[in-house]
Structures are given as structure tokens and as C-alpha cells.
Amino acid sequence: MTSQPHKITVLVPKTSDDPNPIIHQATVSAPTNIACIKYWGKANPQYNTPINSSLSVSLDQSDLRAVTTASASSSFDRDRLWLNGSEVLDAATSKRFRACVDGVRALATDKVVVDPANGANRVVVTKDDWRGMHVHIASYNTFPTAAGLASSAAGYAALVAALVRLFGAEESYPGEFTAIARQGSGSACRSLYGGFVAWRAGGAKSDWSDSIAEQVADELHWEEVRAVILVVSDAKKETSSTDGMSDSVATSELLAFRAREIVPKRMKIIEEAIKAKDFESFGKVTMMDSNQFHATCLDTYPPIFYMNDVSRSVVQMIHKYNAWAGEIRAAYTFDAGPNAVLYTLDKHVVELLALVLKYYPALSDDLVGDYVSNLALAKEALEFKLCPSLMAAVEKTGRVHKHGDVKMVYCTRGGPGPQTLDPCDGVFDFKIE
Ligand SMILES: Nc1ncnc2c1ncn2[C@@H]1O[C@H](COP(=O)(O)OP(=O)(O)OP(=O)(O)O)[C@@H](O)[C@H]1O
Ligand SMILES: C[C@@](O)(CCOP(=O)(O)OP(=O)(O)O)CC(=O)O
Numbered sequence: 122m123t124s125q126p127h128k129i130t131v132l133v134p135k136t137s138d139d140p141n142p143i144i145h146q147a148t149v150s151a152p153t154n155i156a157c158i159k160y161w162g163k164a165n166p167q168y169n170t171p172i173n174s175s176l177s178v179s180l181d182q183s184d185l186r187a188v189t190t191a192s193a194s195s196s197f198d199r200d201r202l203w204l205n206g207s208e209v210l211d212a213a214t215s216k217r218f219r220a221c222v223d224g225v226r227a228l229a230t231d232k233v234v235v236d237p238a239n240g241a242n243r244v245v246v247t248k249d250d251w252r253g254m255h256v257h258i259a260s261y262n263t264f265p266t267a268a269g270l271a272s273s274a275a276g277y278a279a280l281v282a283a284l285v286r287l288f289g290a291e292e293s294y295p296g297e298f299t300a301i302a303r304q305g306s307g308s309a310c311r312s313l314y315g316g317f318v319a320w321r322a323g324g325a326k327s328d329w330s331d332s333i334a335e336q337v338a339d340e341l342h343w344e345e346v347r348a349v350i351l352v353v354s355d356a357k358k359e360t361s362s363t364d365g366m367s368d369s370v371a372t373s374e375l376l377a378f379r380a381r382e383i384v385p386k387r388m389k390i391i392e393e394a395i396k397a398k399d400f401e402s403f404g405k406v407t408m409m410d411s412n413q414f415h416a417t418c419l420d421t422y423p424p425i426f427y428m429n430d431v432s433r434s435v436v437q438m439i440h441k442y443n444a445w446a447g448e449i450r451a452a453y454t455f456d457a458g459p460n461a462v463l464y465t466l467d468k469h470v471v472e473l474l475a476l477v478l479k480y481y482p483a484l485s486d487d488l489v490g491d492y493v494s495n496l497a498l499a500k501e502a503l504e505f506k507l508c509p510s511l512m513a514a515v516e517k518t519g520r521v522h523k524h525g526d527v528k529m530v531y532c533t534r535g536g537p538g539p540q541t542l543d544p545c546d547g548v549f550d551f552k553i554e
Contacts, residue, residue: 127206127261130550133196141553142196145232145246145254147286148547150186151279151539152179153264153271154311155348155462157407157454158387159414160320162370162380168329169304172370173380174322174388176337177311178464180348181536184494187275189260190548191283197255203548204276205261220304221280222258226251228297229288251288258283259548264531265355269427269458271312273362277305278312282539296333303332310334315537316342317395319388340535343398347470349451350531351481353431353459362457365418365425372422379413400466404452407464408439411454427457431526434480434518435461441514442476474502474532479512480520481527495532 133142160175200222202212212218232246260279266272281302284290292298303310303320311318316339323332360368369376387406394402418425428436432455439453451465451473465473478499483492486503493499 127203127259127548128550129203129206129259129548130552131257133194133551133553135553136196139196142194143245144192144194144196144551145287146190146192146544146547146549147283148188148190148542148544149279149282149286149539150182150188150542151275151282151312152182152315152536153185153187153275154179154308154318155271155350155454155456156308156311157403157464158384158391158410159456160307161414161417162366162376163307164322164324165329166367168332169307170324170329170332171307171320171322172376173384174320175308175311175384176317176319176388176391177308178317178346178348178535179312179315179340179538181340181533182540183536184531184533185264185270185275187260187262187272187279188542188546188548189258189276189279189283191280191287192257192549192551193251193254193287194257195250195254197257200255201257203259205266217277217305218280221277221301222256222284224301224304225281225284225290225298226288228285228290228292230291232289248288256284256287257549261548265352267357267361268352268355269358269456269460270350270352270355271308271456273306274308274312277302277309278539280305281309282313286541294330296335297330299334300330300332303334313538316340316535319392337392338395340537343395343535345398345466345468346400346535347465347467348531348533348535349463349465349470349473349477350533351435351461351463351477352528352530353429353461353526355528358427358458360425360427360457365421365427365457368423368425369417369421373417373420375420376417379417383413384410400452401449404443404449404464407452407454415455427459428455429459432459432461434520434526435463437518438476438480438515438520439463441518442473442511445508445511445514470532471498471501471505472507474498474530475505475507476511476515477527477530478502479507480515480522481530482522482524484524491529493530493532498532499530
């Protein structure tokens, strides 16, 4: 993880009071997560809490990650944020950014270093000193931002995790950091852990401190699970999740019914499926919940359309595939956009990718390396002989071998939560002058 495509150069002024300003820094990466049971609808927009619990898989960070450096210094004159190389000018006053910075800083501890002269511990910054410092934050995503690939989840999780490292913050109750991250973006609370993560809706406590994420199983528990992501569009979506869910809460009676009656049952089913490594049950409830989330979007007035014709053709293909196999081998899910995430098991991933490359091919087989994130797997898939009866079933839906509907394919898997990176992976290049 050494490439820094968005290195930010910042000039820090020397003053007569402070000729050698000290800049404290921490850099982390954080994963995206893709929900199997969807969060859609806020119970309390002020605290950014949900009307129902949700559950997701945190994805491996090799391809998809947010990398964030958080820095603090008494020589900074204001809080600043850079995203993907450009400064976000009004960021420091945004409610989401402030909730994360102020929330983590309130949990800061003293920074202690070992004095090389005598080996004794020395406090270099007291927890109160941190309050007098401004922060500079720089972050970039290794995948399209705001395109329905959970960039806000990875981004705010990386922000909170970097601030936790910077300030040496400590939780006063388990899950407190996730309660802070959810105020950045709801789904971000789930990216603070690896593997399978539930966000418990909470609401029994008046300050919503029980609306936190919790790891259901780590990334090693069910290592066989794979995620194949079909990027149908990497354009910024028309209706943001925040606006979309606000309209849904205001107008969809189906959404209220779903949150009250359906999701609690589905949370139980999926948690049991994960514990028992039961893909049949995991896959079915994942597909049904994606369908119901998009049904609530259609039930919103005016309706919201996130899936498109390509998304729907993927749904049909997956149902034909599972029917042909006589079992659930792949499960689709769609967030607030047309991109498909297909969960499967390692024993079926080549077959599934072969199916994807047959009906959503690269421009040419020679260019498959630019099209699929895992070249070795793509080559295996190109060699794989699909069963004629499976192809006949898919083609009955009207699907043909057609390039262009999918822009790129990520082949990935579950992975760990935020990782602390080496200082040389930092996103800043500070020049003191
Ligand atoms: N690395 C990051 N650091 C800080 N903030 C980020 C980062 N990446 C994205 N964001 C914030 O998240 C916003 C995008 O969130 P949005 O919910 O619109 O898209 P998304 O998360 O990609 O899609 P979805 O939530 O539907 O999967 C950006 O405009 C920015 O404010
Ligand atoms: C469809 C979803 O991806 C919605 C994600 O919504 P956000 O977490 O982006 O919303 P805000 O809390 O308003 O920032 C489903 C999910 O991830 O559970």
C-alpha cells in the first residue's frame, strides 16, 4: 500500500515563538462495506441513527480502500480537509466532519514518548493540549467517490480511525468510536470492524449511545465468501442516500412496515446463517433484502430509481444461474446505485466470473487485465467451459454477449477493519518555512 496518488503539499510557517513547529500525524486505511441487510431511513437525523438494524461485509482493502492522514499542530491556523487531492473548502464547518473531529478529540489521551536520554516516559502533548490545535486531514479513495460503492463508509471510518490514532483516543464504552463514525455517515460505523458487522439500531437510550456497530464474525470465520462487484456506473448518483432515505421515511408506508416487522426477523436469519456458514440462507435473505430496499425506493413518492436495466439483467442472470444449479451459488445486492455486488463462495467464483465475462465482457479478451481487478482469476474464468443449458437459460431472458454495460469488475472478499499505515504512506508533505 505505498502509492499516494493525491499527495498534498502544505507550507507551515515558522514563527519566532515556534521556530520548529511539531506536526503530529497518523495514517490509516479503512474498508468499504456492502450491506446484506440494508440501512435505509433515519430515526433521528440529528444523531444520524437508523430506523432498523443492518448488517454488512467489510471488504478486503487491496483494491477498495480510503486512506486518510490526520495531523494536528499548534502552528495550524484552521481546520482543513482535502479529498482526492482537492481541498474541500467548507468541510471544517460541516456537521459530519465536526461530529467526527470533536467526538474523537473529546476522548483524547496524553501523548507520551520515551525520552532517549534516560528511558523515562515523557508527556509531550497533554489531552487538553490537543484542544488548542487545529487539524489538517487528507484522504483519498482508490475507487470512484460518491458512486454507490460506499465511499462515505470507508471515508468516515478512515477519518475516525486516523483521529483515534492521532489523539490516542480511548472509548468510554464499547462501540463509542462507531457511534462517532455513524455521525459522519451511518454506514461508516460498520467499516470500523472487519468481517461481518451488524449496526444495532439502538434507541433505548436517550442519547442514542446504543446505536453502535458490533462485529458478528471476523474475516477469518467464513473465509470462503467472495464478492464480485460489477461497476455499472461510476458517475455520482442523482439522489444521495441521505436525501433518498429522508423522502422514503416521509412517504413510504412500506418502509415503516419493513423496519418494524421484517428487518428484525432477517437480522436473526442472517446472523444464524453467518455463524453456521449457510450460504443458501445467507444468499436468499441478502437478495430478498436488496429487492425490498429497492421496493421501498419505488414506494417513495416521487419514486427513486437506483437500479437500471443492466442491474435488472444481472438479477435475472443470477436467478437463472441458481435455478440451473439447484442451489444458491450467487447472491446479488444493490445499494443506492446501479452497481451489482455478487456474493458467492470461492468454489463457485470462477464459474460466476465466467458467466459475468460471457454476458458482460471486456472489449476484448486481451484487455481483460484492465477490466477485472484479479487477472489470474479472469484468465481462469476465460478458460472455463460454461454449461450450454445454463447459457440457454440466461439467453432466454434476452441477455446477449454485449460489451459496455459494465465498466469494470472487482473480485474481492471479506477483509479486516482499519489498518494503521507506515508514516511514509502519509498523504501530506509538510514544508516548514
Ligand atoms: N475518503 C473520504 N474521506 C472523507 N469523506 C469522504 C471520503 N470519501 C467520500 N467522502 C464523503 O462521502 C460523500 C459521498 O457519499 P455518498 O453517500 O454520496 O456516496 P457513496 O458513499 O459512494 O455511496 P453509497 O453510500 O450509496 O454506497 C462524499 O461527497 C464525501 O463528502
Ligand atoms: C443503500 C445503503 O448503502 C445506504 C447507505 O447510506 P449512507 O450511510 O451513505 O447514509 P448517511 O447516513 O446519510 O450518510 C445501505 C447500507 O449501506 O446499509
